[in-house]
Amino acid sequence: MGAREAVWRATRARVGREGFGARLVGLQGADGMWGGGAFFPAGFDGKEEGQPWTATTWSLTSLREWGLDAAVLEGTVELLAAGCRWEYEGLPYWGGEVDCCINSWTLANGVWLGAPVEGIAEWFVEHQLEDGGWNCEWVEGSVRSSFHSTLNSLKGLLAHEVATGGTVGTRAARVRGGEYLLERALYKRLSTGVAVGEWAFEFRSPFRWGYSVLNALDYFRAAGVKDPRMAEAVEVVRAARQADGTWLQGGRHPGRVWFEIDVEKGVPSKWLTFYAMRVLRWWES
Template sequence: MAPELLTWLLDSDPALRWQVERDLAGAPEDVWRATRARVATEGFGARLLALQDPDGQWAGGAFFPAGYQGDEEGQPWTATTWSLSSLRDWGLDAAVLAGTAEKLAANSRWEYEDLPYWDGEVDCCINSWTLANGAWLGVDVSGIAQWFVDHRLPDGGWNCEWVEGSTRSSFHSTLNSLKGLLYYETATEPATGGSDDLRAARREGEEYLLERRLLHRLSTGELIGPWATRFGYPFRWGYSALNALDYFRAAALHDGVGPDPRLADAVGVVRGARRPDGTWLQEGRHPGRVWFEVDVPPGEPSRWLTFYGTRVLDWWDGAGTV
């Protein structure tokens, strides 16, 4: 990596900087861990922590903010599930949120049928974030983990619209489900996360995406949609080649295996989006209310996307995959 590009990436919020130090700069562990600890007291992490409600929630709601009527552009990204997921992704030490899990158990209910927060609900994407966030905060969410085993569709993946009768998996839903399962498996091994059923469900879901080379319809070979090759941060719930490759990198490292050759098409898309200066542009963000912005507007070079893109290509190229 060019020194000026690395310097640019390091000139960032602690939520991103510690990851750049660990995964791109090769910094000693004590260095990146010290930066990671700053997430609780500086920048994005500290700002989001300060917005937590006394009852443990954010914005007064589980998935949507209190009072949300569905009459605004996009979806608000301010409620509890989104805020917890951001803090977890940014590397916040779960100990900083001591007591939050208990407060949510007592005070937070899903907008869907008023279900208890840590029991999950019927949407597999919501359940995936709850599974990961619960494992992070030390909650027993084994029931949600089993839910994914029980609700996997015949073609190997998941679809949030299964409640409406869908029997075909979704790229979006499957990727989100896989991310939740991998986080749970990683966070709870060897105690509970490594069950054969859970590993089998994760690998079947991975195979669903791999059979389609992360980008194509199995029936026709056509591109699944323009959204698959358009990159934006935060990823939210949306599928893209970059988001999927970041998952497969993490899964391969966890499993101790190399990259699957069927990722090559998606790697080519990510490589093709890299600009001559080594950066990736913010191409479009999910619309909706936010607490504050954490990346640049569309059309500008994104540090977050450049970090993810560089990390994925380093992993692929470092394995000598063709």
């Protein structure tokens, strides 16, 4: 939020030693995994409520988003390459999967840790749909993009581009994917101009896989893209601010966690307040 670099760097250095970061790092297994699995924890049978958030991909994503220095996880790339396989057909971890969102998190986590993930970056170029976005259900035959899948794909491509500069193909794919959302004002159906669903206005922390206009605006802020077509979405965020200046938790994504990092539904959320303040400050600057 505008602190001097010396301040935020000193704070970031504490992530691996204190609080949530240290706690989650301490739960990593000797095999480099969390929960004994790639996307699902070992023994998951699909019968419990929600999606478990305890396996390797989710844990790495949280640590990266919290600002952990990748050096804290030295050796993790090699351990996962040697012994971690996707639940889908036993594919090698750093080679990616068939799901856009899973590949996005793996791409972002990979460039953060220094893993060989260029193949995943090119995968997004090859699997971009004709309308400009992506859909995790393409493997089931879907040819129409999803707001959720598109935003998650864009985040992975941006992380890759920031870390490596990207390629001509990946940069073009990211710009085109951004247009998919901008053409829809971040929350409307292109055909009717009607909102895609109430979920676009429900701000949940952590974001996980879920789409919201706040999540989308935070991506465009990070990408440095300020476009008048997102003005209505900005007003949705502004209108959600409470009288005391906070934003409320819209609800936790159901599923097993190592530990809770945010409040229950209807309670002021420090995380969401931070994201919303940062988006509004960026928009108004």
